[in-house]
Amino acid sequence: MSGSVVDNTVSPGNSSVAIPTDISGQILDLDEDDDLEVFSKDTTPTDGSSFNASMQTSPASMINQYKFEEDAEDTKDIFVTVDNPESHVTAIETYITYRVVTKTTRSEFDSSEFEVRRRYQDFLWLKGRLEEAHPTLIVHPLPEKFVVKGMVERFNEDFIETRRRALHRFLNKIAEHPIFSSSEDFKIFLTAPSGELSSHKKQGPGFLSRMGETVKAVAAAVRGVRNRPLEFTEMQEYVEAFSQKISSLDKVTQRIVREQKEYLEEVKESGPAYALWSQSEEELAEPLKNVAGCVDRCCKETEEQVKNLNDHLIPVLHEYVLCTDTLKAVLRRRDNIQADFEAKTEALATKKADRDTESKVLSLAWDSLVGRSPEEVKQQKQQKLKGEINEMRDDLDKAEDRLEWANNALKSDWTRWQKVMRTDLRSAFVDTAERNVSYYEKCLAVWESFLHSQRTDAEGNGNVDFS
């Protein structure tokens, strides 16, 4: 498992990245050191970096890492596109792969351009790895596996195109994220040929360790958090409220699309009706045919508009609905980490209390039976307790570090997420408004051309009345 933590103080001229050190691995999966060795082999220390391994456990230095700077567009050094879906048929299954093209100037990449083919499962894998490595960072959601509600089958053109766009957005969000974009898994995802990726995937955390994590998480959840800091409670409340609002917006927009489609169904019939009428008329034939044409053109524009809503606004809203699930999960994981810390604190206190009481009690009876001197026994017990307490203290320290690290990570990523959310939703709505304006402008032009034609006709015939 190789998540990475990066010092983001990148100077403009230097596009190299500081040593990725794997802290999360050591903290969360203590039995995974072997794997860590494998993947941190690729990381080469670069000079000029003030960040080195010895500082990894100091909370203070970790706080420094998370002063994310705004990625200005001109310093963007990695460009990822997802396109060209292709279907593959094997004996067992049929699936779609997408072409992922990466262009980058980053030094940790062996070359400046990569092209690979990836399927949905691969994206799922990448997301899973990033979440495991950074439990309290916010990973942008992937499009869902398949949509039952919309009666879309997996190989439907529109579905594939919508998914392709969402996958493209997903990878770009990862690439724009200061921590995720330096993830080793991300790099492998972008660059490794399919065979290599498969073997890399197999070397993920074993089933047992994953089970271990789940058990810990469940236990922590059951325990519950006692003293959640106010800001995280506020975050949770916000996420609840936001989740409702964004769901509503998603539903409202889908309803609009439905109503528009039904409107189109009806209006489509009036063009032909006017055309039919024109066949019975003489003088009126021309204006009627004209109107029929206008109605048909407006229908086409309306179809365009519906498609736009479907292709542009709805996917974005839907992604943010999925985001709220991610946010809730992140908050839960943070809570679990805190619960774990609180539990360990309690356990240590209990142990210490035990030790104190122990020192006062002389359980002579049993010990004399066993043939040991009271002094001996007492000393043994004290040694044992001391050992246990030291171990627990170490554990507690680690838990405390982990908590502080998780809190800071979440705080910074939260601010970042809010900015990104704001930008995304703003541009989605602005885009929708622009498209609506354009739709009405086109329809306006259609009807004005009709008026114009009637005007020139009328002037020709000598009767004009456009009051």
Place this chain on the structure above:
Amino acid sequence: MADSGSEDIAVIGNTDLTPSESENNLKNTMVEKGTSLLKKMEISVAEAEKRTGKNAVNMQETYTVYLIETRPVDAASEGNNPVPDSLWRRYSEFELLRNYLLVTYPFVVVPPLPEKRAEFVWHKLSADNMDPDFVERRRVGLENFLLRVASHPALSSDKIFYLFLTEENGWKETVFETGFQAKADSRLKALHATFRVKNPDKRFAEMKHYGDELQAVISQLLRVRARAADRLYGVYKVHGNYGRVFSEWSAIEKEMGDGLQSAGHHMDAYAASVDDILEEEEHYADQLKEYLFYADALRTVCRKHELTQYELEMAVQDLTSKKQQREELATGTIRTFSLKGMTSKLFGQETPEQREAKLKMLETQIEEGEELVKERNSECDEFVKSAWVDIERFKEQKDHDLREALISYAIMQISMCKKGIQVWNNAKECFNKM
């Protein structure tokens, strides 16, 4: 005012006119549009009111009455503003007037009344006759009807019509006294004629066919429009939900709040704008409906032609058969199978006296028959001539009116688009502030 016009009025409504006279009058009134009633008086249906009263079976009923106001044109232009004469009429009285006109001027494509019950409604409009929107649209329709009649070259000088506008009491009795109901053609008779007529004027046959097509196509258009209006209403109204959600969302955001809130207001405005839009469209629908009903009036004129033509054909056929009978009797030959032939075979020939008597009777009948044919022939001719004149007038009016209607429909669409552009531009500005 009532006196000065009465001489002119009596002339045309009188069905004792010889065909040539009535044609002459018609020509005159067509050319001298100045005699059309509208040039002399302003007519309007100003108000509508609910009344309750006892009906024919002594039960309480609620009905609507409409205020008809008339005012001489000259009076207004002289600077003084006299109070208009006015009276109240209910819809059934308008119907009575129209039925009278239909019977009395069978060659005229008589303007239709607004619909009796609301048809082609979409969900927002109730189909209830008491609904204020429906009553208002009916008021406009009734005024339109009166104006159309008052500007028609033949109809405008009708006495009964004039009394309808000016005499509230006793008008009904006066109408019935004309005995117009007796002159009405029975439906059965007309239907019979339609199926049996052999040689109707081709133009009338085409016109009837055109009337059928017009009715079918306008009905279809109105149906489609009603369903589309329903859907469009839905689309606009759902945008109101955006307003609500944006508003709620803005409450939990800091920087985005203002932009969202004001965008929400624009969404509400957008949702509300559909009411006006559909109101205007209703007016367009009413214009189409008028011509939907006009199509029926057109077909009525065509059917009347078929009837007069049929009656002529019947008279000719009758005359021909009587002439044939005379020939047979005179020459003693029986050319066609007849009961006479059979009986003479069975019971022997008639006596010369009997034959003489029969011949004499036949001669009289033939004379009468020839008169009848002449009469019916000229009736038919007159009808064809005057009806065709009115049909041409109707065609011109229809082309003009419907073209205006299409233009006003386009103007409506343009106005709707402009509103849309404005709202979404405003919304875009607000979104930019998010």
